[in-house]
Ligand SMILES: Nc1ncnc2c1ncn2[C@@H]1O[C@H](COP(=O)(O)OP(=O)(O)OP(=O)(O)O)[C@@H](O)[C@H]1O
């Protein structure tokens with residue numbers, strides 16, 4: 001992934017993450033405050049409902065007390081206290097009292113608990129109403145909720161009982177009630193988005209028409225069934241959200257408050273509903289704004305990161321290009337410096353580095369060249385001294401021989417000329433060796449199977465590996481098959497491999513193991529020739545490839561120089577690893593393809609015509 005893409009991703013992710021966090025936090029706090037506000041409003045509404053309840057109860061108590069305190073009621077109590085009193089005379093009194101005091105329900109019960117008069121259910125007159133007589137101090141009792149039996153069903157009422165005690169021990173009970181229904185809710189002041197409902201729990205299970213309130217149809221009412229059923233099981237306040245449609249905007253949260261009678265039986269449920277619309281819309285607005293902010297921020301981030309990446313990556317790309325140029329050998333590469341920031345500093349440092357590298361390389365080259373010439377000169381002097389010294393002696397002898405007689409002089413002369421000729425021939429050999437090396441032929445590339453060339457080169461030495469009376473050299477080939485063919489000159493490769501094997505043999509005078517390896521490596525073909533011979537010191541390793549460097553009595557020191565020249569002409573590389581006393585490994589990497597023309601592959605030369613180790617040794621001598 002490029003730096004530009006990474007930077008872009010980081011910026012985008014950061015923006016996205018921060019906008020998400022802010023949006024989440026705002027939504028969270030908005031929701032919390034909304035819920036707190038909602039709870040407050042609900043609480044206020046419930047308090048208002050309770051107050052209303054208490055007020056209605058107080059009003060009702062007052063009215064019922066008025067009925068019980070009225071003179072007509074006193075007379076009724078006195079009349080009814082007589083043993084032979086005719087209760088039916090008072091059967092309509094409750095109607096008058098109800099009308100006069102504006103009450104929905106009024107009933108009158110004598111001291112024996114017999115119903116004398118009833119507004120809500122006249123047919124029950126004459127029946128016993130035991131629950132009234134079971135309480136002694138009705139006058140101190142507040143209003144309570146009661147299930148009212150009507151001829152056509154049941155109703156919920158707020159009820160107060162008061163007694164007329166004009167006749168001692170013969171109390172007349174006055175039961176007054178006000179219907180609790182939708183009208184009761186009308187008095188509540190509802191804040192916007194809130195509504196109040198009442199469920200009268202007078203039947204078994206859930207009955208949808210018992211849910212009273214504004215704008216509630218039977219379909220909607222049905223949704224309250226689980227709530228009501230739960231409260232019927234356990235009359236405790238609870239909160240539920242009802243989703244009216246798939247859109248969360250239509251959800252409504254209901255707080256249910258159970259309304260119980262004198263014996264704690266559930267008689268009704270007060271519901272306070274609060275619409276979620278405002279919250280959901282607000283949340284959507286916040287998310288929409290967050291989305292817009294995020295989009296804008298992302299756009300700005302995109303532009304900024306493009307700008308930053310252009311400011312950083314372009315110079316970095318230039319630096320990378322410069323480094324690549326240096327890698328392919330253009331040491332004088334320079335980068336245009338702009339600005340004095342870190343990237344500018346980097347460019348300056350790069351330019352300094354290439355300048356230093358170029359001058360160091362030049363110095364190194366010069367040092368190497370001088371060292372090579374010194375080695376060459378030393379070797380040349382050494383080689384030339386051998387024939388020159390006898391020649392000088394011979395000439396001096398010849399000069400001295402002038403004083404001898406003619407016969408003796410002729411003898412010395414013949415001897416001297418023979419010596420001079422021999423030494424001149426020696427000189428000639430030395431010169432031709434130099435000229436041979438300088439005239440290494442240019443490679444003629446054909447498609448070559450390296451394994452085959454290596455096998456052929458080693459095969460020539462096999463008789464010597466197992467020669468009788470000589471320590472044995474075992475051969476261990478690890479040749480990868482199939483190995484890709486490469487563009488190479490088989491003759492030159494053959495010669496190079498032979499020199500490597502010869503060196504390995506020389507390094508193992510007491511026998512050992514010769515390991516041959518070929519493999520494909522990084523798109524190149526790698527050849528390794530390893531021996532278990534005497535090895536090399538690091539100092540020796542560094543001098544190996546210098547022409548005429550040898551440690552052998554009869555060596556020319558040209559073997560490795562020739563190998564290096566062949567490898568270099570094939571655009572490959574050669575390296576050596578060695579451990580003194582344990583062995584040496586030469587490693588050659590050759591590219592599979594060579595630029596330029598390839599010649600037609602030749603028929604492989606018959607084995608007998610190839611160089612034998614002795615002829616090769618002679619050739620390189
Ligand atoms: N496998 C090896 N193990 C130890 N030393 C080696 C090995 N190969 C080369 N050398 C050292 O490197 C020197 C140079 O080797 P190079 O092949 O160039 O010349 P040479 O072998 O001495 O002479 P020539 O190749 O003409 O016989 C050798 O004299 C030897 O000291």
Ligand SMILES: [Mg+2]
Pocket residue numbers: 499502503555559560
């Ligand atoms: Mg050699």
